Amino acid sequence: MTSRQTTPLRALAHDSGFALPATGLSDMLYRLAFGAIGWPWLLYSLWGGTKADKRRLLSRVGLEDDALPHLGSWKADTGFLHRIVDAVEELQPATVVELGAGASSLVCARALQLNGGGRLYSYDQHGAFAHSVEEWLHEEGASAHVSHAPLGAQVPGWPGGWYRLDHVPEQIDLLIIDGPPWSVHPYVRGAAECLFDRLSPGAIVLLDDGARPGERVVASRWRKRWPQIDFQLVAGSTKGTLVGRKASSATILPFPQRKPQRRSHWRRAAAMLALMATGWIGNDVLGGLSEPAHASTIVDEADASFSASLTRQRMASQVETSHLDRTEIRRTTGIDLPALPPAWRVTDVQVYPSDLGTALALVAVTGDGQLVSLFATRAETPAEKLPLLEKRDRRSVAYWEVGPFAYALTGELSPDTVLSLAAEVAAP
The missing domain is CATH 3.30.200.100 (MucB/RseB, C-terminal domain)
Known part of the structure; x- marks a missing residue:
């Protein structure tokens, strides 16, 4: 779990003890389309940040130089981890919920120790990995409630398998979304909005990989469904971070159910795949992809x-x-x-x-x-x-x-x- 050990380049395989919801031609076409569009982000994600940024991060939370794994690939990069520390320092939250455990769990747990002593609840789809993360945190002098949450659930309006979440706190001050992986479905992280009605006034939402095409579509839908939360895409990490801030005086209401689309999902996905070949989808369907500031x-x-x-x-x-x-x-x-x-x-x-x-x-x-x-x-x-x-x-x-x-x-x-x-x- 640390840089003293070898960590795999690819994400962990799904646990064999549960089955993901069945996927059809629509989901396969979406993955093909967004995989073809999003390969620059996937390639860029192999870089986890500079050594200087990593040293500064470790210094901020009081960890040894080799306390974190080699970052990049499927793991959070230093930019996103700094965002987590920023949010903890600003909010001093009592309750943090994290979707997708790992390096972010240790960084967040240590930041909480240094800023008010709040509690971290982390959920991951890999049972053995969740147990290893909890032990790793204990070895580093930190603690969190890390739970196995298989991808066996579904949230209305969002494709792909979602976490089977148990014992989620009723009030969330900081919500960190770093899973599930896009390979489940490019829009799968949009289902995290099932937790938005638990956000406390002034709460912050951090969505990793916010500049990827799938997450941009998710952000667009969230802005329409949750006007009480101000969502902004910010730079400073390899794939950007979507930061949502709930207004302190607002009361969040569940989003209304959308009417079913007349056109079948697989036809829409097939059309997207065809349009992608002409380059039209990158600008017109996704509304333009992020570029660094000139x-x-x-x-x-x-x-x-x-x-x-x-x-x-x-x-x-x-x-x-x-x-x-x-x-x-x-x-x-x-x-x-x-x-x-x-x-x-x-x-x-x-x-x-x-x-x-x-x-x-x-x-x-x-x-x-x-x-x-x-x-x-x-x-x-x-x-x-x-x-x-x-x-x-x-x-x-x-x-x-x-x-x-x-x-x-x-x-x-x-x-x-x-x-x-x-x-x-x-x-x-």
């Missing part, structure tokens, strides 16, 4: 945040704050800020709403008296750890990416100066 996106956002900061400086009615609390920022926004050079003086720190999601805009004066703004958010961009440079009128913007975080340094300075300052901030 470089212009983060540059434009950084430039806009710099303008907003300058405007705030000129207004006596707008309060600036130079207090920089990195722990609070990480806990409430999930954003890690890089260390600033010792000679820099922070003059303003503000949460900034951007098209990339919640961001942070920090204004500082360098040791040479130069005014710069650091923009930080969770995003996937074309950048890497070495800063790249762009110009916006009289401003220079250097941007780079570290793990799930994107940063940009902006100033009305020469390109060489801004690039040099950014390199100083980006240095490990």
Whole structure:
């Protein structure tokens, strides 16, 4: 279960002690169609994240360097595991329910120990694996209620076999969905909505692999059926994460039953398979697949945040704050800020709403008296750890990416100066 041991590349085979619901031609065609469309995501999932991200994750939850298995393939990657820790730190939940046990179970259990001591209930379709996970957690000084939940049930409106869930808590503060595998059916994880009426006010839902075609269809249906939950696809992991937040004052009602479709399911699936061959399905049926943010996106956002900061400086009615609390920022926004050079003086720190999601805009004066703004958010961009440079009128913007975080340094300075300052901030 740890990197000291060999873990298989492929997912575990289904238990032989139970039978999945019978599947017909429709389900087979859907799997073929979405397998052909989704192979880039499946290939990308072999990468579980950088070693640095894994070390940072282990440090966050107080685990040894070899406590986790080699991530990637069917296992959660570091980006998704960081999302789990972010949610636990933000909510300090009393009850977490997880569908699909494994590395996420240990990370979540440890995060709960460090943030309020809530209880984790984890369910997995493999009986022997569920038992091994529970023992593994105990060896690492963590605990959770890990149960065997065979894929023998069905949820109305969703294809494929679903977990036979017993003794599920009546109230759920954090719901983690990392199963069943897409090979059961591309839409199978949509059945997790059978638990949405148990979500407490302000609860968070985390769906792994949110950028895959099947999960995008699931997300579209959930948005229509559950308007009380705000679902957003966020970057920062190999296949994206769908994050749902239930409004604190909303009461969730069960979704209405949909009327049966006149066209038979197998004909629809056959049509999808045929359209896929022409490339039409990728854009029109699925509504477009996710791409990383273009470089212009983060540059434009950084430039806009710099303008907003300058405007705030000129207004006596707008309060600036130079207090920089990195722990609070990480806990409430999930954003890690890089260390600033010792000679820099922070003059303003503000949460900034951007098209990339919640961001942070920090204004500082360098040791040479130069005014710069650091923009930080969770995003996937074309950048890497070495800063790249762009110009916006009289401003220079250097941007780079570290793990799930994107940063940009902006100033009305020469390109060489801004690039040099950014390199100083980006240095490990």
